[in-house]
Amino acid sequence: MRWFGWFRRGAPTVESTPVAMIGGRARKLGIPYVLPSDLEEMNRLDFQHFLLRQTFKGNFAAPIGEPRSILDVGSGTGRWAREMAQLFPSARVVGLDVNPPPADTAAEAGVNEPLPPNYEFAAGNVLESIPFPDASFDFVHMRLLVLAIPHDRWPYVVSELVRVTRPGGWVESVEATTLQHGGPAMDMLMDWINTLLARRGINFPDGGKVGELMRAAGMVNVTATDVTLPFGEYGDRTAKLLATDFFNGVKGYGGLLQGIATPEQFEQVVAAARADTASPQTGCVSPFHIAYGQRPW
Amino acid sequence: MYQAMLSNPANVARVRAAQPHIEQVGGKVNIAAPTKVGMVVIVLYLPEGYTPDQFIPGLPFYPV
Numbered sequence: 001m002r003w004f005g006w007f008r009r010g011a012p013t014v015e016s017t018p019v020a021m022i023g024g025r026a027r028k029l030g031i032p033y034v035l036p037s038d039l040e041e042m043n044r045l046d047f048q049h050f051l052l053r054q055t056f057k058g059n060f061a062a063p064i065g066e067p068r069s070i071l072d073v074g075s076g077t078g079r080w081a082r083e084m085a086q087l088f089p090s091a092r093v094v095g096l097d098v099n100p101p102p103a104d105t106a107a108e109a110g111v112n113e114p115l116p117p118n119y120e121f122a123a124g125n126v127l128e129s130i131p132f133p134d135a136s137f138d139f140v141h142m143r144l145l146v147l148a149i150p151h152d153r154w155p156y157v158v159s160e161l162v163r164v165t166r167p168g169g170w171v172e173s174v175e176a177t178t179l180q181h182g183g184p185a186m187d188m189l190m191d192w193i194n195t196l197l198a199r200r201g202i203n204f205p206d207g208g209k210v211g212e213l214m215r216a217a218g219m220v221n222v223t224a225t226d227v228t229l230p231f232g233e234y235g236d237r238t239a240k241l242l243a244t245d246f247f248n249g250v251k252g253y254g255g256l257l258q259g260i261a262t263p264e265q266f267e268q269v270v271a272a273a274r275a276d277t278a279s280p281q282t283g284c285v286s287p288f289h290i291a292y293g294q295r296p297w
Numbered sequence: 298m299y300q301a302m303l304s305n306p307a308n309v310a311r312v313r314a315a316q317p318h319i320e321q322v323g324g325k326v327n328i329a330a331p332t333k334v335g336m337v338v339i340v341l342y343l344p345e346g347y348t349p350d351q352f353i354p355g356l357p358f359y360p361v
Contacts, residue, residue, distance in 0.1 A: 030339070098334075125357065127357035128301075200361075
């Protein structure tokens with residue numbers, strides 16, 4: 001899929017976080033997130049953002065009203081935060097991540113269109129702490145950080161989300177878990193990925209437990225919804241786009257599977273999984289988990 | 298080997314304070330210069346049988 005190759009070709013590729021070439025791709029040091037930190041991956045994440053926004057019919061599910069302050073934890077490309085800044089022009093919107101989004105850097109350099117005036121980036125690692133005082137935000141959002149948060153850190157991360165939310169404000173999480181019913185090759189691929197993630201303490205099923213963690217952290221009015229989407233060329237447009245996103249993203253694991261699979265085995269299994277999931281007989285699905293809750297008054 | 302990325306100067310100071318204890322058991326601490334946005338990557342080399350929590354509990358070190 002060449003789309004990822006040309007989408008952001010005009011933007012500068014400034015990295016302020018140390019990166020190393022590992023497995024043939026640039027990856028950030030100092031965080032357990034294993035996927036690359038390069039232009040191709042940034043473009044894939046933007047593609048994923050548009051896909052999820054369309055699939056879930058918007059950028060959030062919680063009944064947030066008119067928030068005056070919004071925090072996006074693990075803001076990545078910054079796309080979600082910038083769109084929220086445009087949607088809520090009177091709100092202060094902050095994207096938090098270890099690295100500024102390339103789009104911010106490009107805007108500062110005059111390459112991209114200017115950033116929304118009510119949007120800003122803040123540097124921080126949610127695994128360490130969220131660098132804001134208690135009760136700073138009306139709405140705190142976190143999406144697809146399951147590959148970045150080790151299992152034993154999840155309760156702390158959720159407690160941090162709650163801490164920086166003002167009483168009566170909302171926290172929302174959107175996570176995915178392992179693809180299901182993808183056939184033997186996909187099962188093998190998922191096993192390899194899970195083995196790799198386990199080396200860094202990451203447990204894919206944790207993405208489905210955020211609602212429980214919100215309740216344990218004292219949140220009220222918690223709503224946790226599991227959404228199972230069809231995945232693969234056999235399905236509707238969303239299913240095809242999810243497969244495009246996945247099979248471009250999964251390339252990022254290549255080169256990291258030493259002791260798990262050879263590069264040749266990886267290529268073969270990815271190709272087989274792609275073929276299997278194209279078939280309606282396989283019926284592959286992609287589980288998503290949307291949870292939101294309110295900090296008590 | 299373990300890595301973490303920190304932004305809180307107090308936490309970086311905790312690592313610096315633990316450095317002599319880590320070196321005493323044969324380990325090593327590398328603290329990189331802060332990035333443009335103030336993030337600090339720290340690499341710990343610990344002898345077998347030791348974990349970061351024994352020296353600097355609560356910080357987000359992960360095994361590499």
